[in-house]
Amino acid sequence: MTKTSWSRFSKLALACLFVLSVATVPAAAVSVGDSTVTSDAEVGTEVTATVTLTELYQNPSLEEWTLAGNTELTDVTWTVVYYDQTGSKVSQESYDGQSFSGASIVADDGTSEVEIRITGTVPSVDDYTYDPAQSFTVLALEQTREGGSTNEIDTWSATHYTEESREARTAIDDAAAAVEQVDDEEAERRLQNAKEAYNGEEFSLATDLAGQAQEQAEQTQQSNQRFRLALYGVGGLVVIGLLVGGFLYWRSQQNKPDKLG
Known part of the structure; x- marks a missing residue:
């Protein structure tokens, strides 16, 4: 194989690998709408964050999935509110603890949007560093599909500090x-x-x-x-x-x- 042929073959192989890698990445079936999440907060204070999920069923074959979340806040309460296409509340669920799972998102229930609200206390700082500034996870959301595959929806972080x-x-x-x-x-x-x-x-x-x-x-x-x-x-x-x-x-x-x- 000549040098020119080898170069062409290498480029083709890389292109094929790229296409295959893109094809194997699961398509996200959820979009994040409005969100109100603090970017920094004082240790020991109570904060509330709200995130709205929209376009819940982008994949036509995906009509049901479950929502999970985790946080580094302490003394946590999660509230998951389901809305239909008119903006009316369909139902509401509450969870306690730094993580929750099993919140069902089902098209047949008429759910069009889901609002996740979390309230908790800002954790203490384990290791202080000036650069980068110390941060913690306010909330992270995941989508679990039938069969056990999990996709990260998004993660929101914030810096935390003391007065000193x-x-x-x-x-x-x-x-x-x-x-x-x-x-x-x-x-x-x-x-x-x-x-x-x-x-x-x-x-x-x-x-x-x-x-x-x-x-x-x-x-x-x-x-x-x-x-x-x-x-x-x-x-x-x-x-x-x-x-x-x-x-x-x-x-x-x-x-x-x-x-x-």
Whole structure:
């Protein structure tokens, strides 16, 4: 086989593998409509999230399936509400715990949309990291078909924090924005120390170090600005001196007697 033939064969084989891989992926039979899910929340507070599922039967042969969900919230209550095509409530079910399964979605029941509402308490943070920010699963939903195959519908996550960790993160964010504006190794070192203190859950220290980094960066920026102003001042004086010197020279030439007179 020539090099050209082998290249063509390889491309054809890759194309076939791609088609086969796409064909073996089960088509999603559910769409996510409106959702109200927090993006961040304080540890220990109670939150509520709501997700609406639509287009429940995209696959014509799929007229019945079951819904399952899980979360990292604690003290959890799930409420699953079924609606018909007119928007009227057909039925409602409730579940407790960090996971539930067995909520039946059946076309013959007239179900057109399903609303999932979850209420629970934001969990504590196991490991604090400044980047990436620590997060938890608010809720994750799955579709289980007859025969046991399961498809993930979607997962919603949020960052969680304490009052102290949020204060430290805000201080580090502000410091990072200031340090980016200057070239100052000391400010960068203090900023890095602040991040390390945050990762070690020493939030008070992290806040102090971030404040020092920001102050150092701002002082450097002010010094740079004063230096630039000084340069502008010197430049201005030079220009003025040149103008005055030129004017005086011109005047001196005007006062000389005309040699041709």
